[in-house]
Amino acid sequence: MNKGRHIRMESLLIVRFVLPLFIILTLSLIVGFLIYQQTSSVLEDEVKASNRLLLEQGMNVLDKRWEDIDTQIRRITNDLKVTRLQQIDDPFGVNLYRTIEARGRLLEYYISNELIMNYFIVFKNNQLVLNNDYTSRLDDFSSVLQYPNQSENFLQSLVETYHNRDVIPAGNVSLQGTQYELLTYLRSFGFSNYSNGIIIMLIKNNEITKLFKRFDTDGSWVYIADEKGEIITSVEGPNAKLPQERLVLPYSSGVMSSSIDGDDMMVTYVTSAYNGWTYVAAQPSKVVLKKITYIKNTTITIFLLFLFSGSLIGIYMTYRNSMPIRKIIHTLANYRITPDDPKSGAFGMISQSISMLMTSNQELQSKMERQLPFLRAAFFERVLRGQFQSEADMEAVRTHVRVDWMGKAYLVAILTFPDRATTAVNADEIEYLNQKKLIASEILIEMIPDVILHDVDVDKIALIMQFTEDEPASIYGKAAGYLESVQFQIQQQCGIASIISIGNYYPQRMDITRSFFEAQQALIRSKDNRIIWFKEILPNPSSYYYPENMETRLINLVRTGNEETLTKLLSELHWHNFVDRNLPVLVLKVFLFDFAASVYKTSGEIGEVTGVETAVAVASILDKVESIEAHYIQLKNKLEEMSRSVRHKQNDRQQQWFQDVIAFVDNQYSDLQMSLAMLAERFNVTETYLSRLFKEKTGINFFDYLESLRIEQSKQLLITTGLTVGEIALRVGYSSSNTFGRAFKRTVGISALVFRNGNSGEMQE
Numbered sequence: 001m002n003k004g005r006h007i008r009m010e011s012l013l014i015v016r017f018v019l020p021l022f023i024i025l026t027l028s029l030i031v032g033f034l035i036y037q038q039t040s041s042v043l044e045d046e047v048k049a050s051n052r053l054l055l056e057q058g059m060n061v062l063d064k065r066w067e068d069i070d071t072q073i074r075r076i077t078n079d080l081k082v083t084r085l086q087q088i089d090d091p092f093g094v095n096l097y098r099t100i101e102a103r104g105r106l107l108e109y110y111i112s113n114e115l116i117m118n119y120f121i122v123f124k125n126n127q128l129v130l131n132n133d134y135t136s137r138l139d140d141f142s143s144v145l146q147y148p149n150q151s152e153n154f155l156q157s158l159v160e161t162y163h164n165r166d167v168i169p170a171g172n173v174s175l176q177g178t179q180y181e182l183l184t185y186l187r188s189f190g191f192s193n194y195s196n197g198i199i200i201m202l203i204k205n206n207e208i209t210k211l212f213k214r215f216d217t218d219g220s221w222v223y224i225a226d227e228k229g230e231i232i233t234s235v236e237g238p239n240a241k242l243p244q245e246r247l248v249l250p251y252s253s254g255v256m257s258s259s260i261d262g263d264d265m266m267v268t269y270v271t272s273a274y275n276g277w278t279y280v281a282a283q284p285s286k287v288v289l290k291k292i293t294y295i296k297n298t299t300i301t302i303f304l305l306f307l308f309s310g311s312l313i314g315i316y317m318t319y320r321n322s323m324p325i326r327k328i329i330h331t332l333a334n335y336r337i338t339p340d341d342p343k344s345g346a347f348g349m350i351s352q353s354i355s356m357l358m359t360s361n362q363e364l365q366s367k368m369e370r371q372l373p374f375l376r377a378a379f380f381e382r383v384l385r386g387q388f389q390s391e392a393d394m395e396a397v398r399t400h401v402r403v404d405w406m407g408k409a410y411l412v413a414i415l416t417f418p419d420r421a422t423t424a425v426n427a428d429e430i431e432y433l434n435q436k437k438l439i440a441s442e443i444l445i446e447m448i449p450d451v452i453l454h455d456v457d458v459d460k461i462a463l464i465m466q467f468t469e470d471e472p473a474s475i476y477g478k479a480a481g482y483l484e485s486v487q488f489q490i491q492q493q494c495g496i497a498s499i500i501s502i503g504n505y506y507p508q509r510m511d512i513t514r515s516f517f518e519a520q521q522a523l524i525r526s527k528d529n530r531i532i533w534f535k536e537i538l539p540n541p542s543s544y545y546y547p548e549n550m551e552t553r554l555i556n557l558v559r560t561g562n563e564e565t566l567t568k569l570l571s572e573l574h575w576h577n578f579v580d581r582n583l584p585v586l587v588l589k590v591f592l593f594d595f596a597a598s599v600y601k602t603s604g605e606i607g608e609v610t611g612v613e614t615a616v617a618v619a620s621i622l623d624k625v626e627s628i629e630a631h632y633i634q635l636k637n638k639l640e641e642m643s644r645s646v647r648h649k650q651n652d653r654q655q656q657w658f659q660d661v662i663a664f665v666d667n668q669y670s671d672l673q674m675s676l677a678m679l680a681e682r683f684n685v686t687e688t689y690l691s692r693l694f695k696e697k698t699g700i701n702f703f704d705y706l707e708s709l710r711i712e713q714s715k716q717l718l719i720t721t722g723l724t725v726g727e728i729a730l731r732v733g734y735s736s737s738n739t740f741g742r743a744f745k746r747t748v749g750i751s752a753l754v755f756r757n758g759n760s761g762e763m764q765e
Contacts, residue, residue, distance in 0.1 A: 047266075051283070052255060052268050052270065055222075055268055055281050057211075059272055059277075062208065062272075063272055063273075065113055066274065068113055069116065072109055073199055076106070076109055076121070077187075077189040081102050081105045082121070085099065085126070085128060086123045086124070086190075087125070088126055088128075091123075091126050091128045099130065099135060102130070103130055103132060103135060106130070106131060106132040109132070114204070114207050115204055115207050117202040117203065118131070118202050119131055119201045120134070120145070120199075121198075121200075122138060122141070122158075122159050122197055122200065125197075138155065138159070144176055145200075145202075147171070147173055147184075159195065163186035163198060165186075165187060166186040167184065167186070168186070169233065170205040170234075173202065175202065181204075181205040182202045183202075183232060184202060184203070185200075187199045187201070209234075215235060215237065215281045215283065217237045218237055218238050218239055218287060219237060219238075219239050219283070219284040219287060220240055220283045220287070221236045221240040221241070221281070222279070222280065222281040222282075223242060223279075224277055224279050224280075225246065225278045226275075226276070227276035229246050243260050247260075247267065247269075247280060249278065252271040253269060254268075255267065257285065264284065264285040265282040265284060265285065267280065267282045268281045268282075269281070372401065375400070379397055379401050380462075383509070386513030386552055389557075389559055390510075406466045407466030408467065408468055409466075409467045409505045409507050410505065410511070411465045411475065411479055412464055412503045412512060412515035412518075412519050413462075413465065413503070413519055414456070414460055414500070414501050414516075415463060416457075416498065416499050417496050418459070433459060436494045437459075437461060439493055440494065441453055443490060443493065444463060447485055448465060448483075448486065449466075450465075451463055467479075472505065475505045483502065486500075487531065499530065499531075500531045501519045501520070501522035501523035502532070502534065503515035503534045504535055513553065517547040517549060521547075522537055544576075544581070544587050544590065545576035545577055550573070551598040554566070554598055554639065555598075555601065555602050558602050558642050558646060560646070561646040566639060567640060573595070574629075574632065577591055592631055592632055592635075595632065599635050599638060599639060602642065603642065606642060606646055654693075657683075658693060661679065661683060664679070664682070664683075669709045669713070670710075670732055672734075674706060676690060676702045679702070707743055708747065711744055711748065713731075713732045714744065714752070717732070718755055718756045719756070719759045725737050725740070728740070740752070
């Protein structure tokens with residue numbers, strides 16, 4: 001690709017990045033204008049909802065308090081000791097004790113309500129006035145409670161008239177010579193056409209009005225009207241004036257705009273469901289719109305500032321964010337990759353390259369998928385034969401072949417068709433047997449959850465059964481149920497008999513091979529058309545215990561330095577041959593020679609010369625020492641010693657290998673491609689293993705180690721050279737000065753320039 005075309009492609013790339021940004025910003029302006037148009041109505045609705053909520057909150061508080069007052073009045077009027085005073089003519093004569101008794105009863109009805117200033121009960125028949133701390137006649141009471149704007153007989157007229165939750169609007173009331181702003185709440189007792197007395201409740205007006213102080217603003221007012229429409233109290237803000245006529249409200253509650261005395265007002269109103277009172281609040285529209293206008297202007301200003309700053313940042317970020325793509329274009333140009341269509345530009349080149357990469361990857365994946373069944377078969381063969389050296393090796397291969405272990409315990413069974421196998425001498429018989437095995441496999445997969453099948457011979461299938469529980473009784477019970485059902489179905493569908501032998505269960509996957517060996521041993525002792533368990537077979541007193549895969553397992557355990565598992569296995573051999581079975585001396589000698597041969601072979605596998613010497617020494621000792629068990633223990637100790645030696649050598653080799661890794665990183669830290677992935681590929685290990693080893697050996701992860709190394713080198717360059725920060729960043733392995741700057745400040749705590757200025761004296765020296 002020529003240079004001119006390369007520059008033109010990068011320029012078009014930047015334009016393609018910038019153009020969508022400007023389209024988005026233009027659309028944002030249009031949307032912002034539409035939002036501006038809608039802001040007024042939205043904010044107005046918010047103000048209406050807020051005012052209505054405040055009004056309803058005040059109404060609910062008052063309703064609760066009025067309900068408390070009515071409850072107390074009912075209790076008083078239902079008290080016989082109080083109400084029977086209306087039948088007494090002279091409450092201060094012979095019936096004085098009843099008056100005192102009633103007054104005492106009123107002490108029990110003490111009303112704790114912030115609205116109430118005081119209350120009095122006035123009886124019509126005997127002109128008695130009393131409460132819990134006051135008693136007099138009505139004539140004397142007129143000097144205690146006075147209504148300046150009412151006639152002298154006002155109190156008497158209240159007693160004469162029947163009142164049911166009537167309210168005298170708020171006004172000046174004189175109580176014991178002191179003026180208060182009070183409402184008077186009246187409740188008669190008796191009948192609707194005849195009053196026997198009245199309860200006068202004096203209500204503090206200021207306790208009501210303070211609930212609506214939120215509306216005490218310029219030109220605003222609030223009033224409360226009873227069910228008859230009479231205003232009983234109000235709150236007026238500065239320069240506010242209540243309407244001369246009661247407002248006509250279309251609904252029981254709502255918000256409306258109205259012209260009141262020439263002023264445009266926003267009116268909010270609600271009606272109490274308890275007493276039918278109407279609460280009305282009005283605010284000048286210009287006051288509400290003033291707040292809305294301020295919010296709108298502030299929003300538009302912020303939006304324009306954001307738009308301007310966003311444009312500048314967007315242009316800068318476009319140039320910066322296109323840099324990786326421009327680098328990709330540059331890399332592809334170096335490999336002489338050109339798009340099929342010259343008009344497709346940079347993205348066409350990248351798309352074509354990705355398409356080629358995906359095609360290659362799909363081909364590779366397809367090849368791997370075709371090989372996967374063979375890889376899995378090989379994996380299970382190694383598992384059953386005990387050919388894995390450690391659990392970690394098994395896990396590494398398992399992940400590669402995508403096999404999932406589902407259980408906490410594992411058990412191996414072998415299913416075979418003995419009658420057909422003995423006659424399978426030609427191709428037709430073998431094909432027939434393969435068909436039956438295929439049907440049996442389908443039955444096994446269908447009837448046994450999470451079972452893994454593996455062909456171990458022409459007539460044998462190994463079943464690796466997985467169990468989520470770890471109780472032996474439950475595991476063996478489930479296995480028996482599954483296998484009995486399977487055997488019955490095979491007999492029904494295939495018409496041939498089968499034998500199933502079963503090993504013991506084990507919680508470790510490395511012990512699957514043991515269960516397989518036990519199943520093989522059980523199969524040797526099996527009978528036609530039955531299930532046989534290894535755990536039910538009595539040991540053969542004439543044969544020693546030394547499974548065919550035991551030698552392989554011993555070699556693998558010594559080779560990997562797994563002394564703990566090795567000791568466990570050797571102890572198992574000792575128990576089976578010297579404790580559990582009473583074997584003849586000759587049989588024990590044969591066992592010991594087999595075991596010594598394994599020790600000899602193991603020493604050769606790991607290159608231990610002393611192992612050969614020990615094996616020879618054992619052969620000479622057999623004629624001198626009578627205790628074969630002692631000879632076995634000597635060989636056992638030798639194997640454990642070899643395992644320890646291997647582990648120490650492995651640790652030494654690992655340490656030396658890791659030193660080589662560290663040396664490579666120390667020498668190549670400035671390489672821009674330096675990463676954990678590159679290092680793992682270079683030393684032929686996995687990233688997970690290398691990351692864990694770095695943390696184990698150095699105490700920090702690989703990234704922190706590399707960053708610390710680069711920053712230390714950059715500090716030396718900042719002090720001893722005059723290179724720019726950008727040049728130093730490239731020298732120590734950073735692709736940009738910004739990335740280097742963030743890393744330097746994160747590690748050192750100050751910027752690179754501040755560090756250089758602070759150490760300028762050292763550079764001059």
